[in-house]
Amino acid sequence: MTVDTAPDTQSQIHWFLIGMRGLFSLPAIILMLSFVGFAAFTAEANIPVDQVMFMTGMVWALPAKVILVGSMLSGAHVATAFIAVTLSSVRMMPMVAALIPEIRDRRTPTWLLLIISHFVAITAWVFAMEKVRDVPRYGRVAFFAGFGITLTVTNIILVGLVYGAVSSFPPIVSGCLFFLTPVYFLTSIWISARHRVIYWALGIGLALGYLFAVIAPEYDILLAGIIGGTLAWWGEKRLRQKEAGQ
Amino acid sequence: MSFDGVWPYIYIAIAxxxxxxxxxxxxxIAGKRIDENYETxxxxxxxxTAxxxxxxxxxxFFPTxxxxxxxxxxxxGSILFGALCFFIGGRFRQPLGIAAAIAFLAAGLALIGL
Known part of the structure; x- marks a missing residue:
């Protein structure tokens, strides 16, 4: 089959199912462990379990949810909470914008992309950027939808199931659960990088992430991303032009 | 804030x-436009990535x-030890690197008695 083969329903279902199977992958398991940690965090904060399940489905991105819960607990006005959460979620835009050209083909309708974009969060993004290379283009949207929807629904159920049981973890266990997330992200980004610029952006982003968290904590992620990413892109491009010139 | 009634759900939906x-x-919307332009x-x-x-x-650096x-x-130390195992780990570098980092952290937490 070639990339230009017309998509038929059967192959769409096939790639959707292959995407669903991603639930049994290392990244999905690590994310589920992180959600066990999130359930413990919300149970400790006495947020009702149905609201925790609701926000898991509606917000999906874990950092945004942590900020949302923090706002709810501090009794922040809904507008204040909106601003805090939306600032933490600006990164969704370049993440989705980088993913879309990888998964869509000429026939993919925009409304479908708008719907499946809801399932983009760091784990699904890292997983998809790594795996879609092995999926023919006509199956990529179905593949991502299968993975993203299954992962989201599973974690909504998981949070509901473990909520009552996890409030009394020993700190060493919740500490290790928490630390899984950054360690997993680091290894996945390294493995899935196909361009030199990704390594540069990772290194500069880590350094600036720390720097701006100290000097401008309100906008740290945003500043580190835009400035760090631009520096990495510019530096790599300069080097590339230099190499091409020789 | 109170967690009763429909307000928390509206709050979650908006914020x-x-x-x-x-x-x-x-x-x-942006992703559909940058398709063809390599540099963008x-x-x-x-x-x-950044x-x-x-x-x-x-x-x-600032865990909660x-x-x-x-x-x-x-x-x-956990990150560095995990990275070391990751780079010498060959085919199993990802699970190995993650397990090494977490094991280092768990051992350290146990030693200092957290």
């Missing part, structure tokens, strides 16, 4: 769902919850 999904929708896509990729890297840095009072050297 949670809408606040995140508008950026995903903006990403779809490269820049977008770099910015997206944003995620900044989130990672915050989780490592149980790790909040753990020593920084222990967290950095």
């Amino acid at each position: 949670g769902w809408l606040a995140t999904d508008i950026w995903r929708w903006a990403g779809v 896509l490269n820049w977008v990729r770099a910015v997206a 944003l995620v890297a900044a989130v990672i840095a915050k989780l490592i 919850g149980a790790l909040e009072n753990s020593p920084l050297w222990l967290r950095l």
Whole structure:
């Protein structure tokens, strides 16, 4: 089959199912462990379990949810909470914008992309950027939808199931659960990088992430991303032009 | 705030769902336009990666919850030990690197008695 083969329903279902199977992958398991940690965090904060399940489905991105819960607990006005959460979620835009050209083909309708974009969060993004290379283009949207929807629904159920049981973890266990997330992200980004610029952006982003968290904590992620990413892109491009010139 | 009635759900829908999904929708619109331009896509990729890297840095340097009072050297040591195992790990580098980092952290937490 070639990339230009017309998509038929059967192959769409096939790639959707292959995407669903991603639930049994290392990244999905690590994310589920992180959600066990999130359930413990919300149970400790006495947020009702149905609201925790609701926000898991509606917000999906874990950092945004942590900020949302923090706002709810501090009794922040809904507008204040909106601003805090939306600032933490600006990164969704370049993440989705980088993913879309990888998964869509000429026939993919925009409304479908708008719907499946809801399932983009760091784990699904890292997983998809790594795996879609092995999926023919006509199956990529179905593949991502299968993975993203299954992962989201599973974690909504998981949070509901473990909520009552996890409030009394020993700190060493919740500490290790928490630390899984950054360690997993680091290894996945390294493995899935196909361009030199990704390594540069990772290194500069880590350094600036720390720097701006100290000097401008309100906008740290945003500043580190835009400035760090631009520096990495510019530096790599300069080097590339230099190499091409020789 | 009170967690009774429908208000918490409206609150979550506005400050949670809408606040995140508008950026995903903006990403779809932007992503459809940059398809063909290699250099723009490269820049977008770099910015997206640096944003995620900044989130990672915050989780490592300024953790919340149980790790909040753990020593920084222990967290950095875990990352370095995990990276070492990752780079010599060959085919199994990802599970190996992750397991090594977490084992280092768990051992350190147990030793200092957290």
